[in-house]
Amino acid sequence: MSVRKILTVGTSSLRERSEEVTKSQIRSPMMRRLVRDMTDTLLEAKGIGLAAPQIGEQLRVVLFDVPEDNGYVEGGESLVRTICINPVVTVLDGPTAGYWEGCLSVPGKRGYVERPQHIRLDFMDLAAKSRSMEFDGFLSTVCQHEIDHLDGVLYIDRVKEPDLLVSEAEFNEQVE
Ligand code: ZN
Numbered sequence: 001m002s003v004r005k006i007l008t009v010g011t012s013s014l015r016e017r018s019e020e021v022t023k024s025q026i027r028s029p030m031m032r033r034l035v036r037d038m039t040d041t042l043l044e045a046k047g048i049g050l051a052a053p054q055i056g057e058q059l060r061v062v063l064f065d066v067p068e069d070n071g072y073v074e075g076g077e078s079l080v081r082t083i084c085i086n087p088v089v090t091v092l093d094g095p096t097a098g099y100w101e102g103c104l105s106v107p108g109k110r111g112y113v114e115r116p117q118h119i120r121l122d123f124m125d126l127a128a129k130s131r132s133m134e135f136d137g138f139l140s141t142v143c144q145h146e147i148d149h150l151d152g153v154l155y156i157d158r159v160k161e162p163d164l165l166v167s168e169a170e171f172n173e174q175v176e
Helices: 029-045 138-150 168-175
Strands: 049-051 061-064 082-103 106-124 130-136 165-167
Touching: 029 049, 029 061, 049 138, 061 138, 082 138, 106 138, 106 168, 130 138, 165 168
Parallel strands: none
Antiparallel strands: 049 061, 061 082, 082 106, 106 130, 106 165
C-alpha cells in the first residue's frame, strides 16, 4: 500500500497545467508506481476519481473508479478502475445538466455545477493504446471534473452563484 497525501485547495500546484505523458513514460516503472499510488490513494479516500496532480504529480493521468451500482448510470460504458492517459474531452451535443459535485481536494464542500452531458473521451491506456469512449449523463460530468484538474481547474471555479457552494453538512440537510 502506498497511500499518498491528497493536496487541497490553496496548494499552488493544483492550479498548474499538467504535462502530456510520452509513450516511453507510459512503459516506465515510474508510471506503474504512479498508477499503484493513485489506486491505493483513491480506494483509501473512497472517491470515484483522482487526477495525478491531486497527489502532486503534474502529469496528465486520471484514475476513475465509479461503481456500477452508483444509482446514476444505466448501461453504456463503465468507469470501474479505469486509467486514462492524456485524456481529451469532446462535447458531442447538449444538453447540460447540473450535479452537486464534491472533490477530494476541496474537503467538506459541495457545489452545483452544470456541464454538457454527452461527450467523447479519447485517451491512451496503460498499454499506450488509443481508446475512445462515449458517455451520457453523470459519467460525462465525472470525466470533465477530473480532466479539469489536469488544467489546474477546480469545480469551485465553475459554480455560478455563491449559494450553490455549500458545506457537506448543509448539502446533507438539503437532500434529506
Ligand atoms: Zn476533484
